Amino acid sequence: MIYESVGYDEMFSAEGAPRTACEPFVTRLQEIPDAELRNRQQAAELNLHNMGITFNVYGHEDGTEKVWPFDLLPRIIDSDEWQRVEQGLKQRIHALNLFVSDIYNEQHILRDGIVPRELLQSAKTYREQMAGFKPPQGVWCHISGVDLIRHADGTIYVLEDNLRCPSGVSYVLENREVMKRAFAKVFEGMSVVPVEEYPEQLLQTMLECAPPHVSDPTAVVLTPGIYNSAYFEHTFLAQQMGVELVQGSDLIVDNGYVYMRTTKGVQRVDVIYRRIDDDFLDPKCFREDSCLGVAGLIDAYRRGNVTLANAPGTGVADDKAVYAYVPQIIKYYLGEDAILSNVPTYICSDESQRDYVIHHLDELVVKPTNESGGYGILMGPQASQAERDEYVELIKANPRNYIAQPMLQLSTVPTLVEDKLEPRHVDLRPFVLCGKDIYVMPGGLTRVALRRGSMVVNSSQGGGSKDTWVLRSDGPHSVGNHNAHVENGSSNA
Amino acid sequence: MLSRVAEAVYWLARYIERAENVARFIDVNYNLTLGEGSTLGHQWAPLVYTTGDESLFQELYGEPTRETVLQFLAYDKRNPNSILSCVANARENARSVRETITVPMWQQINTFYLMVTAAARQGQPLTEPNEFCDAVKQASHTILGQTYATMSHGEAWHFARMGRLMERADKTSRIVDVQYYLLLPSAKDVGSSLDVVRWSALLRSASALTMYRRVHGPITPNNVARFLVLDRDFPRAVHFCIVRAQDSLCHITGSAQGTFKCRCEQLMGRQRMELDYTSIEDIIRQGMHEYIDQFQLHLNELGIAIHNDFFRLPTNTTEASQSQTQSSS
Structure with missing residues (x-):
């Protein structure tokens, strides 16, 4: 097997030897002839095709559904490293949840000058309608997907916290299913922590956070409909949890309660896992022109008659300028140092940092503070002078809207290209559930940039995915069981 | 026929x-x-x-x-x-x-x-x-x-359906019996943490996970057993199978519901009634294994009665026709 990687590779060390945790896998892999690997890859693709695992790409006329691109070779994470990541994620989500609660209530962190008040007031994602609100169990961010990358220095960094409607978890579950079918021979005998528990955990999280007076709550998944890029995931999660998948038109609000229209009349809904952005949730409260949402939903929510997951307004905590303060936020609320590192971030609304950014654009990545999906990003080192000049103007015109970060070199994982293995860059999105306890799904979604040298992993832009294996530790208690408890509304350090 | x-x-x-x-x-x-x-x-x-x-x-x-x-x-x-x-x-x-x-x-x-x-x-x-x-x-x-x-959904078809459903009832009850025994002690060992992956697998073995979720939501051992044994609508649940098998038997014999002309109708009717009016709490009280053991015995008896009532050649043939294997228990 010939495999040469540049930079940090997840499976092989710089000397070309398999990393300790990957040794059993590599040994197994070497026993498989190249042609067989290709067959397996095709079997996996056929499987995905038959299972109808697709995503929608906006602006593609010929068939909006695309088969999910999948690479056969897994990304492997050893149990010790994962324990640290898991602790770090729990810590981070715990703190961010307290932060959101504080922002919409007492605002201690602003008064104490830890996070600048202007930054929050100017955040597009701040929802004044949520001021003074306390959701059930004190939980705002029920479902988060935190993007992690490993830089050339071997350190894992948090790239962004997605606290609104992160998607991708259905692909984690389906990737594992496909892997077990197509690559069983290699899977057998490996010690991999199962991921199949997720739907149960998600359902429990939703039920735990139901309005407290309801004894047998009814949960639903709210989708914008079949044209949404993540529609497959919406149907998948509803099916896995056994709850109704509803559209805005299926719901009505009456006298402060939410109901769904059924053949047996209306039935009360207590928890809504909404996969619709804040803006479109309720035309009475946010965008008037929204036909995806439900009129009166926010009023019902504020009265405590229905739970929304995630709560409206959590976007303030994944604003990319606020991101820069997460280490201080963790310190402030939990009195602990952040376990997971932040990428150094320059906030353009700060004058001196802005000057630095403008003079070092050729070394930096510039990102809009309030976009996701990889849109509106300038890769400084690869951009033309004209593109950089354009961004200088954009930044000057609206500095609050931009941050900049050094260009990070994403780690690679061997990926099947025709019938050879080549390094391809990956990131990792673990999913974190926050109910009475915090649960981290072992592993997460490994996205891979399928084009040589590319660092863009988004599926809309030529990205694919891999199964992610968290290895079991030898001891009887595999993955750490420390559960951070989220306290109801307490926000003091 | x-x-x-x-x-x-x-x-x-x-x-x-x-x-x-x-x-x-x-x-x-x-x-x-x-x-x-x-x-x-x-x-x-x-x-x-x-x-x-x-x-x-x-x-x-x-x-x-x-x-x-x-x-x-x-x-x-x-x-x-x-x-x-x-x-x-x-x-x-x-x-x-x-x-x-x-x-x-x-x-x-x-x-x-x-x-x-x-x-x-x-x-x-x-x-x-x-x-x-x-x-x-x-x-x-x-x-x-x-x-x-x-x-045609006539007599032969009803014999086929009855056979299929009795076999399915037998197999579903067996897998519940074995897995319940294997999974329950481990649930006690680890305290509260239920082995959701394995309980889901038990449901998946009967392709029951999706339908289970819609009826019961979160996974609990009692609800899994309730679903696979007592559910009336799920086609691999024991109860469903016996209700439909009885329906076919009635079509074959022409007896009205609640009446019987032969031994197998009697046994089928009793078994169906028993499932109609049993709750999961009754089963747990009796013990899952004991309950299913009993059920298997009844099912075997029923199989023999079906054989005697419909298939056995007249008695002047010395040896009763060779009966095919029920699954041994």
């Missing part, structure tokens, strides 16, 4: 259903063992208990290993309940009643048989059974569909 024909149709359906269930057990167990870190025999031994053939297995192979269990359950002709044996028996029965079943049914059964024998003839151990098990399930369902859609 001729007793011989009725018997053949009844057993044809039972054998197809049996093959499908063995494939389900293998498939789910295999999926569970992937990523478990070892391929020890102890993960495979319970499967032999589920099909009820542990003594034969012991005699032929000794200690269970992954390879031997798979061989025994899928391809071994010496095991009357292997997938190969079941499909071969189903085909033999079908051959004897080709004038009664339809051409599409026969063709599908024959194709199924050829597929399984070809797989077995390759002589290779069944290392990755997923694909094979999928094909077996698919073939079984195609036969079910052909039977439903191309055969």
Whole structure:
């Protein structure tokens, strides 16, 4: 097997030897002839095709559904490293949840000058309608997907916290299913922590956070409909949890309660896992022109008659300028140092940092503070002078809207290209559930940039995915069981 | 209709259903063992208990290993309940009643048989059974569909349906029995943390996970047992099977509901009533294993009564016709 990687590779060390945790896998892999690997890859693709695992790409006329691109070779994470990541994620989500609660209530962190008040007031994602609100169990961010990358220095960094409607978890579950079918021979005998528990955990999280007076709550998944890029995931999660998948038109609000229209009349809904952005949730409260949402939903929510997951307004905590303060936020609320590192971030609304950014654009990545999906990003080192000049103007015109970060070199994982293995860059999105306890799904979604040298992993832009294996530790208690408890509304350090 | 024909149709359906269930057990167990870190025999031994053939297995192979269990359950002709044996028996029965079943049914059964024998003839151990098990399930369902859609829903059809449902009730109850026993102690050991992955697998072995979720939501041992044993609407639940089997029996005999003319109607009616008015709490109080043991006994008695009431030749033949194997218990 010939495999040469540049930079940090997840499976092989710089000397070309398999990393300790990957040794059993590599040994197994070497026993498989190249042609067989290709067959397996095709079997996996056929499987995905038959299972109808697709995503929608906006602006593609010929068939909006695309088969999910999948690479056969897994990304492997050893149990010790994962324990640290898991602790770090729990810590981070715990703190961010307290932060959101504080922002919409007492605002201690602003008064104490830890996070600048202007930054929050100017955040597009701040929802004044949520001021003074306390959701059930004190939980705002029920479902988060935190993007992690490993830089050339071997350190894992948090790239962004997605606290609104992160998607991708259905692909984690389906990737594992496909892997077990197509690559069983290699899977057998490996010690991999199962991921199949997720739907149960998600359902429990939703039920735990139901309005407290309801004894047998009814949960639903709210989708914008079949044209949404993540529609497959919406149907998948509803099916896995056994709850109704509803559209805005299926719901009505009456006298402060939410109901769904059924053949047996209306039935009360207590928890809504909404996969619709804040803006479109309720035309009475946010965008008037929204036909995806439900009129009166926010009023019902504020009265405590229905739970929304995630709560409206959590976007303030994944604003990319606020991101820069997460280490201080963790310190402030939990009195602990952040376990997971932040990428150094320059906030353009700060004058001196802005000057630095403008003079070092050729070394930096510039990102809009309030976009996701990889849109509106300038890769400084690869951009033309004209593109950089354009961004200088954009930044000057609206500095609050931009941050900049050094260009990070994403780690690679061997990926099947025709019938050879080549390094391809990956990131990792673990999913974190926050109910009475915090649960981290072992592993997460490994996205891979399928084009040589590319660092863009988004599926809309030529990205694919891999199964992610968290290895079991030898001891009887595999993955750490420390559960951070989220306290109801307490926000003091 | 001729007793011989009725018997053949009844057993044809039972054998197809049996093959499908063995494939389900293998498939789910295999999926569970992937990523478990070892391929020890102890993960495979319970499967032999589920099909009820542990003594034969012991005699032929000794200690269970992954390879031997798979061989025994899928391809071994010496095991009357292997997938190969079941499909071969189903085909033999079908051959004897080709004038009664339809051409599409026969063709599908024959194709199924050829597929399984070809797989077995390759002589290779069944290392990755997923694909094979999928094909077996698919073939079984195609036969079910052909039977439903191309055969008149008359007496022969009701014998086929009754056979199929009795077999399914038997297999669902067995897997609940074995898995409940295996999973429950571990739930106590670890305290509150339920092995959701394994309980889900039990549901998946009956393709029941999606429907279970819609009825009960979160997974609890009692609700899983309640669903697989007592649910009225789920087609692999024991209760569903017995209700429909009784319906077919009534069509065959022409008796009104709640009345009986022969022994098998009596036993079927009692069993159905028993399931109609049993709650999961009753079962737990009695003990899951004890309850299912009792159920299996009744089911065997019922099978014998069906044999005596419909299939047995007149008494002047010295030996009663050779009865086909119920799964031994």
